[in-house]
Amino acid sequence: MGRKRRGRPIDGWINLDKPAGISSAQAVARARWALDAAKAGHAGTLDPFATGVLPIAFGEATKTMRFLTDARKSYRFTVRWGVASSTDDCEGEVVAESPSRPTRAQILAALPGFLGPIRQIPPIYSAIMVNGQRSYKLARAGVEVTLAERTVMIHELELLEQPDADHATFSVSCGKGAYMRALARDLAVALGTRGHLEALRRTSVGRFAESEAISLEKLAELGHSAAASPPLLPLPAALDDIPALALPRDEALCLMRGQAVAVLRSDVRQCAAAVGEGGVVLVTTAAKPVALVRVEGMLLKPLRVFNLSEGDTV
Numbered sequence: 001m002g003r004k005r006r007g008r009p010i011d012g013w014i015n016l017d018k019p020a021g022i023s024s025a026q027a028v029a030r031a032r033w034a035l036d037a038a039k040a041g042h043a044g045t046l047d048p049f050a051t052g053v054l055p056i057a058f059g060e061a062t063k064t065m066r067f068l069t070d071a072r073k074s075y076r077f078t079v080r081w082g083v084a085s086s087t088d089d090c091e092g093e094v095v096a097e098s099p100s101r102p103t104r105a106q107i108l109a110a111l112p113g114f115l116g117p118i119r120q121i122p123p124i125y126s127a128i129m130v131n132g133q134r135s136y137k138l139a140r141a142g143v144e145v146t147l148a149e150r151t152v153m154i155h156e157l158e159l160l161e162q163p164d165a166d167h168a169t170f171s172v173s174c175g176k177g178a179y180m181r182a183l184a185r186d187l188a189v190a191l192g193t194r195g196h197l198e199a200l201r202r203t204s205v206g207r208f209a210e211s212e213a214i215s216l217e218k219l220a221e222l223g224h225s226a227a228a229s230p231p232l233l234p235l236p237a238a239l240d241d242i243p244a245l246a247l248p249r250d251e252a253l254c255l256m257r258g259q260a261v262a263v264l265r266s267d268v269r270q271c272a273a274a275v276g277e278g279g280v281v282l283v284t285t286a287a288k289p290v291a292l293v294r295v296e297g298m299l300l301k302p303l304r305v306f307n308l309s310e311g312d313t314v
Contacts, residue, residue: 007038011059017213043068052202071206084194088181152178252285
């Protein structure tokens with residue numbers, strides 16, 4: 001029986017440029033291996049055929065993943081008109097065809113209907129849980145799957161180019177839970193045709209942008225040194241929208257022990273008032289992250305405490 005691989009305690013984020021042909025989980029595994037990291041996870045799944053920004057959290061940064069999962073995302077995608085697929089992308093089987101092809105004017109006229117809060121039925125080949133199982137697993141097994149319609153937010157949707165009558169490329173900025181495959185499918189239907197996603201690239205997740213993303217090849221080339229070089233971003237990198245509050249060491253230690261801290265000093269009161277009841281604050285001491293806390297009345301109660309490695313403790 002082989003010895004369980006443990007790895008090094010590394011805390012922070014890697015902005016990975018995921019290649020096509022592998023799953024997000026496989027990308028995380030390769031990145032973790034390159035850094036010899038003990039623990040890693042990703043914020044926001046990308047389909048195997050998709051490329052682009054995949055933020056990977058290492059060590060204590062995994063405790064902040066949910067905040068990045070909720071962040072705004074942007075994509076660039078290409079729709080193939082006239083053909084619907086079982087997966088709503090280029091990897092599925094053809095299930096319907098249409099001879100109709102939309103003009104540029106028709107596409108531009110349809111886009112406003114897909115802005116703001118819109119209703120969307122996720123693709124059945126998705127990771128949504130249905131009776132305790134992933135929807136895509138049920139679909140692959142031949143089980144008929146019906147997913148509930150949901151509201152998602154589309155902030156921006158722009159036609160970038162039409163290289164030919166069969167294809168159109170778009171850019172989109174959206175909120176949590178929006179499926180680009182469903183957007184392509186529904187846009188095609190609204191235009192009187194059928195369609196599927198032929199290419200998809202995620203260009204940003206929160207503050208993580210494609211211009212700063214690093215490839216798996218480059219990460220492997222850097223190896224263990226990546227943990228001590230620019231590619232490894234600090235733990236708070238995913239917390240840009242959360243205010244930070246510096247506390248003295250004694251109060252920081254209380255939070256690290258799971259104890260609440262009273263809102264007494266004027267700077268603490270001001271920060272608590274700014275975020276409001278139930279708001280979340282990142283507490284630091286000596287410029288190091290200590291905990292994420294929630295404001296409850298006159299108390300700061302710890303939500304997530306960071307146990308930073310390699311001497312990065314208070």
